[in-house]
Amino acid sequence: MDDISIKMLSDEKYHADILIEGLPGVGQVGKLVAEHMIEELGAVKIAEITSIFFPPQVIIDENGVTRLTRNEVYVVNKDDRSIAFLTGDVQSGSAEGHYLLADAYLDIAESLGVKQIYALGGYGTGHLQEEIQVFGAVNAPELKESAENAGVVFSTDEPGGGIFGASGLILAFGAERGMEGMCLMGETSGYIVDPKSAHAVLRVLSSLIGLDIDATKLEERATEMEAIVEKIREHESAKAAEQLNYIG
Amino acid sequence: MDDISIKMLSDEKYHADILIEGLPGVGQVGKLVAEHMIEELGAVKIAEITSIFFPPQVIIDENGVTRLTRNEVYVVNKDDRSIAFLTGDVQSGSAEGHYLLADAYLDIAESLGVKQIYALGGYGTGHLQEEIQVFGAVNAPELKESAENAGVVFSTDEPGGGIFGASGLILAFGAERGMEGMCLMGETSGYIVDPKSAHAVLRVLSSLIGLDIDATKLEERATEMEAIVEKIREHESAKAAEQLNYIG
Amino acid sequence: MDDISIKMLSDEKYHADILIEGLPGVGQVGKLVAEHMIEELGAVKIAEITSIFFPPQVIIDENGVTRLTRNEVYVVNKDDRSIAFLTGDVQSGSAEGHYLLADAYLDIAESLGVKQIYALGGYGTGHLQEEIQVFGAVNAPELKESAENAGVVFSTDEPGGGIFGASGLILAFGAERGMEGMCLMGETSGYIVDPKSAHAVLRVLSSLIGLDIDATKLEERATEMEAIVEKIREHESAKAAEQLNYIG
Amino acid sequence: MDDISIKMLSDEKYHADILIEGLPGVGQVGKLVAEHMIEELGAVKIAEITSIFFPPQVIIDENGVTRLTRNEVYVVNKDDRSIAFLTGDVQSGSAEGHYLLADAYLDIAESLGVKQIYALGGYGTGHLQEEIQVFGAVNAPELKESAENAGVVFSTDEPGGGIFGASGLILAFGAERGMEGMCLMGETSGYIVDPKSAHAVLRVLSSLIGLDIDATKLEERATEMEAIVEKIREHESAKAAEQLNYIG
Numbered sequence: 001m002d003d004i005s006i007k008m009l010s011d012e013k014y015h016a017d018i019l020i021e022g023l024p025g026v027g028q029v030g031k032l033v034a035e036h037m038i039e040e041l042g043a044v045k046i047a048e049i050t051s052i053f054f055p056p057q058v059i060i061d062e063n064g065v066t067r068l069t070r071n072e073v074y075v076v077n078k079d080d081r082s083i084a085f086l087t088g089d090v091q092s093g094s095a096e097g098h099y100l101l102a103d104a105y106l107d108i109a110e111s112l113g114v115k116q117i118y119a120l121g122g123y124g125t126g127h128l129q130e131e132i133q134v135f136g137a138v139n140a141p142e143l144k145e146s147a148e149n150a151g152v153v154f155s156t157d158e159p160g161g162g163i164f165g166a167s168g169l170i171l172a173f174g175a176e177r178g179m180e181g182m183c184l185m186g187e188t189s190g191y192i193v194d195p196k197s198a199h200a201v202l203r204v205l206s207s208l209i210g211l212d213i214d215a216t217k218l219e220e221r222a223t224e225m226e227a228i229v230e231k232i233r234e235h236e237s238a239k240a241a242e243q244l245n246y247i248g
Numbered sequence: 249m250d251d252i253s254i255k256m257l258s259d260e261k262y263h264a265d266i267l268i269e270g271l272p273g274v275g276q277v278g279k280l281v282a283e284h285m286i287e288e289l290g291a292v293k294i295a296e297i298t299s300i301f302f303p304p305q306v307i308i309d310e311n312g313v314t315r316l317t318r319n320e321v322y323v324v325n326k327d328d329r330s331i332a333f334l335t336g337d338v339q340s341g342s343a344e345g346h347y348l349l350a351d352a353y354l355d356i357a358e359s360l361g362v363k364q365i366y367a368l369g370g371y372g373t374g375h376l377q378e379e380i381q382v383f384g385a386v387n388a389p390e391l392k393e394s395a396e397n398a399g400v401v402f403s404t405d406e407p408g409g410g411i412f413g414a415s416g417l418i419l420a421f422g423a424e425r426g427m428e429g430m431c432l433m434g435e436t437s438g439y440i441v442d443p444k445s446a447h448a449v450l451r452v453l454s455s456l457i458g459l460d461i462d463a464t465k466l467e468e469r470a471t472e473m474e475a476i477v478e479k480i481r482e483h484e485s486a487k488a489a490e491q492l493n494y495i496g
Numbered sequence: 497m498d499d500i501s502i503k504m505l506s507d508e509k510y511h512a513d514i515l516i517e518g519l520p521g522v523g524q525v526g527k528l529v530a531e532h533m534i535e536e537l538g539a540v541k542i543a544e545i546t547s548i549f550f551p552p553q554v555i556i557d558e559n560g561v562t563r564l565t566r567n568e569v570y571v572v573n574k575d576d577r578s579i580a581f582l583t584g585d586v587q588s589g590s591a592e593g594h595y596l597l598a599d600a601y602l603d604i605a606e607s608l609g610v611k612q613i614y615a616l617g618g619y620g621t622g623h624l625q626e627e628i629q630v631f632g633a634v635n636a637p638e639l640k641e642s643a644e645n646a647g648v649v650f651s652t653d654e655p656g657g658g659i660f661g662a663s664g665l666i667l668a669f670g671a672e673r674g675m676e677g678m679c680l681m682g683e684t685s686g687y688i689v690d691p692k693s694a695h696a697v698l699r700v701l702s703s704l705i706g707l708d709i710d711a712t713k714l715e716e717r718a719t720e721m722e723a724i725v726e727k728i729r730e731h732e733s734a735k736a737a738e739q740l741n742y743i744g
Numbered sequence: 745m746d747d748i749s750i751k752m753l754s755d756e757k758y759h760a761d762i763l764i765e766g767l768p769g770v771g772q773v774g775k776l777v778a779e780h781m782i783e784e785l786g787a788v789k790i791a792e793i794t795s796i797f798f799p800p801q802v803i804i805d806e807n808g809v810t811r812l813t814r815n816e817v818y819v820v821n822k823d824d825r826s827i828a829f830l831t832g833d834v835q836s837g838s839a840e841g842h843y844l845l846a847d848a849y850l851d852i853a854e855s856l857g858v859k860q861i862y863a864l865g866g867y868g869t870g871h872l873q874e875e876i877q878v879f880g881a882v883n884a885p886e887l888k889e890s891a892e893n894a895g896v897v898f899s900t901d902e903p904g905g906g907i908f909g910a911s912g913l914i915l916a917f918g919a920e921r922g923m924e925g926m927c928l929m930g931e932t933s934g935y936i937v938d939p940k941s942a943h944a945v946l947r948v949l950s951s952l953i954g955l956d957i958d959a960t961k962l963e964e965r966a967t968e969m970e971a972i973v974e975k976i977r978e979h980e981s982a983k984a985a986e987q988l989n990y991i992g
Contacts, residue, residue, distance in 0.1 A: 001347065001348060001351045003344075052343065052344045052347035052348065053343065053344070054343070055343060055412075056340070056343045056346030056347055056350075056412065056413060056416075056417060057409075057410045057411065057412045057413075057416055058385075058410050058411050058416030058417065058419060058420045059410045060385045060407065060410055060411065062404050063389055063392065063402075064384060064385050064386055064392055064402035065385070065386055065387065065388065065389055065392075066385045066386070066387050066410075066411065066416060066419045066420055066423075066429075066431065067420055068417075068420040068421075069410070092800070093343050094343070095796065095797065095798070095799060095800045095837050095838070096747075096796045096797070098800030099745065099796035099800055100745060100796065102800075103745045136808060137802075137804045137808050137809070137810045138808055138809055138810070139809065139810050140809065141807055141809055144807065144808055144809075154807075154808035156806050157979070159804065161801075162801045162802050162803045162804055162810075162813075163801065163802050163804065163810065164799075164800065164801050165800060165801075168800075168801055168802030168810060169800060169802065169812075171802060171810045172802045172810050172811060172812045173812075175810075181810075183810070235405075249595065249596060249599045251592075300591065300592045300595035300596065301591065301592070302591070303591060303660075304588070304591045304594030304595055304598075304660065304661060304664075304665060305657075305658045305659065305660050305661075305664055306633075306658050306659050306664030306665065306667060306668045307658045308633045308655065308658055308659065310652050311637055311640065311650075312632060312633050312634055312640050312650035313633070313634055313635065313636065313637055313640075314633045314634070314635050314658075314659065314664060314667045314668050314671075314677075314679070315668055316665075316668040316669075317658075341591050342591070483653075497843065497844060497847045499840075548839065548840045548843035548844065549839065549840070550839070551839060551908075552836070552839045552842030552843055552846075552908065552909060552912075552913060553905075553906045553907065553908050553909075553912055554881075554906050554907050554912030554913065554915060554916045555906045556881045556903065556906055556907065558900050559885055559888065559898075560880060560881050560882055560888055560898040561881070561882055561883065561884065561885055561888075562881050562882070562883050562906075562907065562912060562915045562916050562919075562925075562927070563916060564913075564916045564917075565906070589839050590839070731901075
C-alpha cells in the first residue's frame with residue numbers, strides 16, 4: 001500500500017493550462033467554488049487520490065454505499081481554456097502528510113501541463129459581515145497587479161498567520177516547478193458553510209481567467225447546504241437535550 | 249521488527265468464504281457478536297496480529313501471565329459455510345496505522361479465499377433506547393436489497409459521519425479486491441458495553457448468512473461483562489473518594 | 497542518523513544471565529531500585545542508548561555540561577551471578593518508539609546472553625498507604641509459584657489496565673526470544689518519587705535472585721530526592737505567586 | 745521530496761569557524777540576536793532549509809508573495825573571524841523532526857568547517873525583571889571557565905528542565921563531531937518578544953568571540969517588534985470583542 005495512491009480513471013491523455021484548487025477549509029469556500037464550476041462547466045473526473053494521511057474513515061453515499069475519503073481531479077475545455085480542478089473530501093491529518101500530498105497534487109498538475117494555479121479558500125474573520133473582500137497572495141511578484149485589477153485585496157495585515165495547508169503549499173512548491181500561482185481567500189465568519197463568500201471568490205476568479213460563469217446554482221446549492229447544516233444542528237441540539245435528560 | 253506482524257499458528261491451509269469483523273469499538277458491539285459466534289460455533293484460532301501501531305501495552309491474563317495486545321483470526325466450517333472471524337484487543341492508535349492494518353487484515357482474508365465481508369459495530373446515539381435498529385452500509389449497491397430484507401435500515405442521515413476505523417476501511421479496500429462487503433451497526437448509547445445491541449446485530453447477521461445461532465450465552469456473557477463494568481466503576485468511585493480525602 | 501543508536505563503551509565482551517530493567521515510570525520506583533543496585537554492587541556502564549523517539553532535549557549536569565537524554569546498560573558479576581541493568585532518563589514519546597526501543601533493548605540483552613528478565617516499576621494507587629504490596633506479572637505460567645513464594649502478589653484485578661511501556665513489552669517480546677520474565681510493581685501513590693515502594697520491590701527482588709543488598713543508601717538517596725522535589729515545589733509555588741502578582 | 749531539503753544558493757565554497765544558532769524560541773531571544781548580527785555584520789545568505797517536519801504553512805511577505813516556512817544559513821568574515829548564522833521561521837513540530845533537523849544543521853556546519861557553536865536562546869522565568877542574567881551550558885567541561893569570565897552564569901538549578909529543541913541537540917551532537925559548543929540563555933518573562941534579554945545575550949557573546957557589535961539597531965528593531973506585537977494584540981482584542989457581540 002502506497003502512502004499516497006493516485007488512480008487515473010482512464011488511459012486518455014488530458015491537458016490543462018490552469019489548476020483550480022478548492023479543497024475543504026474554512027467556510028468550505030474553496031470547495032464550494034470548485035464544485036460549482038465543475039458542475040457549471042461539465043468538467044470530467046479523471047483521477048482519485050487516497051492516502052494513509054487522510055482520516056481513517058469511509059463516507060456513506062445516499063445509496064448506503066461506502067467509499068474511502070478521497071480527493072479528486074476534474075478537467076474541462078471551455079472557450080480555448082483548459083482547466084483542471086482539485087477538490088474532494090479531506091486534507092491531511094499530519095504536517096508530513098500535508099507536504100507529501102501537496103507534492104503529489106503538483107505531480108498530477110505537471111503531468112497535465114499546468115502553467116497557472118488558483119488556490120481558493122476562506123479567510124476566517126470571526127464575525128459575519130455585509131461586504132466580502134477577497135484577499136490574495138501570489139507566488140511571484142509580477143502576478144500582483146493583474147490580481148489587484150480584478151479586485152483582489154493585498155493587505156500586509158491579512159492573513160496574518162500565512163496560509164495553512166494545501167493552498168499555501170501548492171503555491172510555494174508550484175513556484176519551484178515554474179507554475180504561476182495565486183491564492184484567493186474570501187472573507188468568511190468561519191462558523192458556517194459560506195456560499196456568499198464563495199460567490200465573491202467566484203466573481204474575482206471568473207474575471208481573472210476570463211470566463212463568465214452563472215452563479216445561480218451556487219446560490220441554490222449553498223442554500224441547500226445551509227439547510228442541511230441547520231438540520232444537523234437541530235439534530236445535535238435534540239441529542240444534547242436528550243443526553244442531559246439521560247444524565248440528569 | 250515489522251510494523252505489522254502476522255503469526256500463523258499452524259501450517260495448515262485454511263479456507264473461508266465469509267469474513268466477520270468484530271474489533272473493539274462503540275459499545276463493544278462488534279466484538280461481543282464475534283466472540284459469541286466464535287464460542288457458539290467452536291471456531292479455531294489460526295492467526296495472531298501484533299503491531300507497532302497498537303498501544304505499547306501488555307495485557308495480564310487471569311493467571312498473571314503477560315501478552316502483547318493483539319488481534320486474532322479464527323475459522324470455522326458449519327452447514328456448508330466457511331467463516332473467518334477477526335476480533336481482538338485493539339484498533340490502531342494512528343491514522344496511518346488504521347490504513348496499513350486494514351490492508352493487512354485483507355491480505356489474510358484474501359489468502360483464505362474470502363468473498364464476503366460482514367463488518368460489525370455499534371452506532372452511538374448518546375441515549376438509551378428500547379427498540380434497537382441495525383443500520384447498514386454496503387460496498388456495492390446490489391447488496392442493499394438483501395440487507396433490507398434482513399431488517400437492516402439504510403438511512404441517509406445515519407451514520408452521518410461515515411464509518412471510522414477498521415470496519416469502514418476493510419469494506420472500501422475489500423471492494424477493490426473484489427470482495428462484497430456490508431457493515432452492520434447496532435444502535436447503542438455509547439456509554440456501556442452493550443449486549444442488547446449485539447443481540448440485535450446477531451439476529452440480522454444470522455438471517456443474512458443463513459445460520460441459526462443460539463443467543464442465550466451472549467446474554468449471559470453480556471450480563472457478566474456489565475457486572476465487571478459495574479465493579480470497575482465502584483472501584484473508581486471509591487478511589488476518587490479516597491483521593492479527595494487525601495487531597496482535601 | 498539511526499532511529500535508535502546503541503553506543504557500546506568498550507570492545508570487551510560482556511555476559512549477563514539476568515536483566516534488571518528500571519526505566520522511569522510511576523513514582524520512579526523501578527529507576528530507584530536499579531540505580532541503587534548499580535551503586536551498591538558497583539556495576540559498570542557498558543552501553544548508552546539514544547533515539548529520535550526520545551524527547552528532543554538535552555540534560556545539563558552539575559558542571560553545566562549538556563548531554564542527550566539517554567538510557568544506559570550496566571553489568572556486574574556478584575556471587576556467581578551476572579547481572580545487567582537497564583535504566584536511564586526517558587521512555588519513548590510515541591507508541592511506535594516504545595515497540596522499536598523494546599526490541600532494541602532485547603537485542604542488547606540477547607547479545608549479553610540474558611536468560612531472565614526482571615522488569616521493575618510502580619503501580620499507581622492514587623493514595624498513600626502504610627503497607628506496600630508488590631504486584632507481579634510473569635511471561636510464563638511456571639514462574640508464578642516462585643514469585644509468590646518471594647512475596648509477590650498476583651491479583652486478577654490489579655493492575656487492571658495491563659502494563660504500559662518498556663516493562664511490559666520486554667516481558668512479552670522476551671518470551672518470544674526464550675527469556676523468562678517477571679514484572680515487579682510496588683504500590684505507590686503516583687504523586688511522589690517513592691523510595692518506600694522501591695524498598696519493598698528491592699526486598700522481593702533480592703529474595704528472588706538470592707542476593708542480599710543493603711538498603712540503607714536507597715533510603716538516604718530517597719530522602720535526598722524527596723528534599724529536591726520539595727525544593728522544586730516551593731520554587732514553583734513562589735513562581736506561581738510572583739506570576740499572579742505580575743498578571744493581577 | 746526529501747524529508748529535509750537544503751538548498752545552497754550558490755556554488756561558492758564557504759568557510760566558517762563559528763556557528764551562531766538563533767532559531768525561534770522563548771522570547772525570540774536567540775532569533776533577535778542572530779538577526780541583529782546578520783544585519784550589523786552584513787552576513788550573506790548561503791542556504792535555505794525546508795522540511796516536512798515544519799508546519800505545513802506558507803508565509804506571505806509584505807508584497808503579498810508566498811514562501812515556505814524555512815530556516816536559513818548566513819556567513820560573514822569580520823576581523824579574522826569567519827562566522828555562520830542559523831536562524832529562520834520555525835522549529836520542528838515533532839520529536840523525530842527535531843533530532844533529524846539538528847543532524848542536518850550540523851551537516852551544513854561540518855561542511856563549512858565549523859569548530860565552535862554558540863546556541864542562543866531565552867530562559868523563561870515567568871516574570872519581568874530588571875537585571876537580566878545570561879545562563880549557560882557547555883558541551884565540554886573545559887569551556888566553562890572562559891564562559892564564566894565573560895559573565896555567563898552556571899547554575900545547578902537553572903535551567904532545571906534541560907534545553908529543549910535545536911539549541912540543545914546541536915550542542916550534544918556537535919560534541920560527537922568534535923565541535924566545541926555553548927548555549928547562552930537570556931532570562932526572559934516568556935510573555936513577550938524580548939529585545940532587552942537579546943541585548944544581554946549579545947553583550948556576553950560579543951565578549952566571547954571578541955567582536956564589538958553596535959546594539960543600537962537591536963534596540964530599535966526590538967521597539968518596532970514590540971509595536972507590532974502590541975498591534976496584533978489590539979487587533980485580537982477587537983476581534984474577540986466583535987465575536988462576543990456576534991455570539992451574545
